[in-house]
Amino acid sequence: MTTHHDTSWAPETEPAAPAPITPADVADAARLVSFGLQAKLLPARDTEYAELVRRHREDPPFARLADAVATGMGLVVLEVSPRAGMAVAAAEDSVFAVRMGDYSRRAASESTDRFLHGLAHLAVAAMAFPRPEDLSDDGYLGRITVNGVDAFVRQACRRLEEQAAADGDNTDPQSDAPGLEAAWRVWARRTATGATKDARRLSGSTIGIVAKAVLFLVDSGFLQKVSDDAGGTYRTTARYQLQVRDLAGGAAMAELLDLGIVPVSDGSASLLPPDTGDDLVADAGLPFHSL
Amino acid sequence: MTVIADQPTEHGPRPPAGPAVAAARPAPGPAADEGLARRLKALACTAPLHDLDSRKVMLAGEYGGYAMAEVGLAAIDLVTLNMDFDTGADREIVLARLLPRVAAQAPGRPAAEHQRVGRWVLESLINVGSVDRGFRAVYGTFGADGEYVRRDYDFKLIEEVPGPDGGVYLRTTDEAVNVLVGALDTDVTSAQIAAEVKLEVLIRRGRLADAQLAAEQARYRTVQYAETLRRALEATRRNVRAVDWMQAIPDLIDEALDHIADRYRHENAILTNIRKARDEAEDPEHKRRAAELVDIVKDCIRRHTQLQTRLLEAGPLFRAEQDRQAFATPGARSGIDLYGQLLAPVLRLPIAQAVRPTGAFFARGTGLRTPASVRVADLVDLLLTPPVEREHLGAELPDPDLVATPDDSRFSEAQLEAALVLLDLPADAPRRLSGLLAEAREQDPELPYLVALLAVHAASPPVGTAYRQGEERLLFAVDDGTPLHDPEFGGADLVVGSALLDAAGMAADRKDAG
Numbered sequence: 001m002t003t004h005h006d007t008s009w010a011p012e013t014e015p016a017a018p019a020p021i022t023p024a025d026v027a028d029a030a031r032l033v034s035f036g037l038q039a040k041l042l043p044a045r046d047t048e049y050a051e052l053v054r055r056h057r058e059d060p061p062f063a064r065l066a067d068a069v070a071t072g073m074g075l076v077v078l079e080v081s082p083r084a085g086m087a088v089a090a091a092e093d094s095v096f097a098v099r100m101g102d103y104s105r106r107a108a109s110e111s112t113d114r115f116l117h118g119l120a121h122l123a124v125a126a127m128a129f130p131r132p133e134d135l136s137d138d139g140y141l142g143r144i145t146v147n148g149v150d151a152f153v154r155q156a157c158r159r160l161e162e163q164a165a166a167d168g169d170n171t172d173p174q175s176d177a178p179g180l181e182a183a184w185r186v187w188a189r190r191t192a193t194g195a196t197k198d199a200r201r202l203s204g205s206t207i208g209i210v211a212k213a214v215l216f217l218v219d220s221g222f223l224q225k226v227s228d229d230a231g232g233t234y235r236t237t238a239r240y241q242l243q244v245r246d247l248a249g250g251a252a253m254a255e256l257l258d259l260g261i262v263p264v265s266d267g268s269a270s271l272l273p274p275d276t277g278d279d280l281v282a283d284a285g286l287p288f289h290s291l
Numbered sequence: 292m293t294v295i296a297d298q299p300t301e302h303g304p305r306p307p308a309g310p311a312v313a314a315a316r317p318a319p320g321p322a323a324d325e326g327l328a329r330r331l332k333a334l335a336c337t338a339p340l341h342d343l344d345s346r347k348v349m350l351a352g353e354y355g356g357y358a359m360a361e362v363g364l365a366a367i368d369l370v371t372l373n374m375d376f377d378t379g380a381d382r383e384i385v386l387a388r389l390l391p392r393v394a395a396q397a398p399g400r401p402a403a404e405h406q407r408v409g410r411w412v413l414e415s416l417i418n419v420g421s422v423d424r425g426f427r428a429v430y431g432t433f434g435a436d437g438e439y440v441r442r443d444y445d446f447k448l449i450e451e452v453p454g455p456d457g458g459v460y461l462r463t464t465d466e467a468v469n470v471l472v473g474a475l476d477t478d479v480t481s482a483q484i485a486a487e488v489k490l491e492v493l494i495r496r497g498r499l500a501d502a503q504l505a506a507e508q509a510r511y512r513t514v515q516y517a518e519t520l521r522r523a524l525e526a527t528r529r530n531v532r533a534v535d536w537m538q539a540i541p542d543l544i545d546e547a548l549d550h551i552a553d554r555y556r557h558e559n560a561i562l563t564n565i566r567k568a569r570d571e572a573e574d575p576e577h578k579r580r581a582a583e584l585v586d587i588v589k590d591c592i593r594r595h596t597q598l599q600t601r602l603l604e605a606g607p608l609f610r611a612e613q614d615r616q617a618f619a620t621p622g623a624r625s626g627i628d629l630y631g632q633l634l635a636p637v638l639r640l641p642i643a644q645a646v647r648p649t650g651a652f653f654a655r656g657t658g659l660r661t662p663a664s665v666r667v668a669d670l671v672d673l674l675l676t677p678p679v680e681r682e683h684l685g686a687e688l689p690d691p692d693l694v695a696t697p698d699d700s701r702f703s704e705a706q707l708e709a710a711l712v713l714l715d716l717p718a719d720a721p722r723r724l725s726g727l728l729a730e731a732r733e734q735d736p737e738l739p740y741l742v743a744l745l746a747v748h749a750a751s752p753p754v755g756t757a758y759r760q761g762e763e764r765l766l767f768a769v770d771d772g773t774p775l776h777d778p779e780f781g782g783a784d785l786v787v788g789s790a791l792l793d794a795a796g797m798a799a800d801r802k803d804a805g
Contacts, residue, residue: 037661075659089659096659100650103657111646118649121656122637126629135627147453155526156630156638170328172442175429179643185445186642191424194417194451195382195459204422207453220658231453239658248656249627252637255648261636 021065028052029066033073036086037096039221039239043085056080078246084238089247103216106204112186116206119187120213122252123153125244128236135245138238144223146231149210150192157184207231328432332444335428336466339448340364343415354408356397362412365392370449371463371514379452379460386410416449424451468511510591516547517598524605531613544602551595551602558595562588702741709734710741714766714787721788724768728777743780746787763794
């Protein structure tokens with residue numbers, strides 16, 4: 001089937017490339033894409049993968065072929081490099097896309113839970129890449145902790161609460177219009193953690209929700225576990241940076257613009273003082289440093 | 292009587308006035324309305340406590356004897372006193388300390404029930420059943436345009452927080468402390484001073500019961516002070532600029548240090564005073580109270596020491612964090628500011644709108660999953676494939692040599708048969724064990740042992756099993772006090788008989804129960 005698919009591509013690439021494309025080339029291209037689908041695999045760990053990545057960079061017709069195979073399968077190629085491998089993301093409606101309903105059964109029915117799970121992912125990214133530069137610096141490795149992410153969001157919520165109190169606003173939502181409740185209240189209201197009978201994390205608590213997000217990102221090859229400290233300490237991978245920078249950030253931003261909210265860019269303080277310093281603080285939530 | 296007479300006249304004119312003038316509000320102004328809302332919220336905080344007593348009848352068992360609200364308030368007390376600066380209170384410690392009070396309320400009940408009550412109260416105050424683990428009350432206010440709006444007030448009394456060791460600890464919320472001590476929504480320092488003055492006066496007058504109350508209140512305020520500071524420092528560790536280090540925090544630290552110095556003086560004075568009262572008191576009740584007061588004040592001093600240590604660490608912490616956070620080199624290029632441009636604006640949005648950007652971020656930011664799909668043909672192959680031989684199975688185990696064990700049963704099948712025939716007694720003619728033994732001895736010298744064994748077994752007949760299995764008769768043995776005279780056996784000469792069981796009735800019963 002793939003062969004058929006690619007012969008239809010062949011005429012497009014042929015005028016540019018002097019060498020004819022053989023079925024073997026197509027198989028290699030498809031092989032590269034299949035490596036890309038194994039998110040945790042890195043070229044450094046697999047010689048065949050490394051060789052295909054090298055060929056992708058040095059052989060433009062092969063690169064186009066591989067990209068075409070990926071596109072045909074409903075994938076978006078973010079980058080092909082030795083550090084990230086073939087970083088592919090699922091296009092919308094692709095079979096590879098993750099749906100909220102499959103991710104969490106509760107989120108399928110409850111809009112507050114849908115929000116909390118989405119916000120957890122956004123908060124993980126915000127804490128992993130606190131400053132705009134961190135997102136654009138290819139060499140940057142972010143560190144997050146599960147408890148730290150929750151504390152970070154709670155702190156932001158507390159500031160909004162204080163601000164509202166200072167302005168004299170009544171933030172208690174109207175009983176007949178729960179949809180008008182301010183988003184920060186939903187997170188602040190949810191318990192941070194909770195004891196369970198079997199000593200596992202309470203899945204509905206905010207720390208449970210963050211932990212779920214983090215574990216999912218580990219499976220996606222976006223985070224790597226460093227230690228068990230502070231509910232689990234993780235560092236980011238190149239793929240995560242690419243995904244957030246090139247896809248997720250923009251998508252969420254577009255939605256915000258659509259809602260009529262224009263967040264002013266330029267990291268230097270407008271809407272809020274840049275809360276950016278934050279994030280080197282991977283140890284948020286740990287006891288005091290003795291200095 | 293005048294009150295009753297007044298009521299109708301007061302109510303009389305109001306209904307027509309309401310619809311006639313839309314802007315007419317029962318409250319004279321927004322301030323009064325706000326005050327009402329605040330009081331309604333305060334009232335709501337006590338609801339979970341009252342609720343404990345009204346819900347106890349729904350528990351399976353006899354729980355009427357417990358004063359649940361009292362246990363609840365005691366639990367809030369214990370959590371407040373046991374939570375320390377960095378972590379909260381340990382759940383097991385709180386439960387253990389709660390137990391004596393629960394046990395005192397119903398001394399006759401089993402200890403397991405006391406534990407259950409303590410656990411139930413604590414879980415009810417956390418509200419374990421709800422997903423937020425909190426409470427919600429509805430109250431009404433008038434909006435700016437005079438329109439009546441119902442609002443939800445969400446609050447928690449005891450919340451669960453993560454500890455540094457990964458465990459779950461308990462902390463009481465501000466709301467709970469307010470419920471507990473009442474009207475604590477005041478400036479921490481001034482309330483503290485008032486309590487101290489009161490304490491000293493009370494001690495001088497020898498009113499130790501009141502003095503103890505005042506000392507306990509002072510301790511709650513101390514805890515609250517520490518809590519304020521803890522939050523500020525935690526925020527600083529995350530972001531120096533989130534906290535006002537120019538004005539607010541230095542003021543707070545100065546104030547707190549002054550306050551501690553002051554407290555030391557006061558508490559040491561109080562301590563000397565009470566010690567004197569304790570040692571000189573004649574009345575044992577007075578002595579006991581004074582001794583308790585000494586403990587409380589000592590605990591206060593311990594807490595101050597802890598607070599002071601934290602205060603001294605605050606300055607260096609700030610400087611270190613500032614260095615670390617401010618001198619991080621800015622990059623040349625600029626990307627999206629995930630916090631300032633996405634997270635913060637999203638948090639401000641109403642939830643109905645906020646779901647959209649978070650949903651978009653989720654859809655594009657979680658990565659991909661390769662869907663698992665199996666063809667039927669593969670499935671058949673998969674299921675029919677024999678398990679793969681493992682290469683590394685370890686050393687081969689030697690076949691064990693099995694030796695046939697001799698049949699060492701004491702009685703043979705035939706003997707059992709004979710014994711059962713012997714014991715197959717008609718329902719209306721029970722027999723003495725002595726007679727049965729004599730008859731058995733005639734058949735077989737070993738048989739009396741088996742008969743005696745079965746008879747003794749029948750002294751506690753398996754009624755439950757017979758009931759479940761729907762048996763029609765049951766062997767039983769009763770001791771009526773007659774001693775057994777037998778060359779081989781001693782004990783009671785049991786009366787052995789068969790009881791007929793109403794198999795049909797039992798079957799019907801079982802069906803009903805099922």
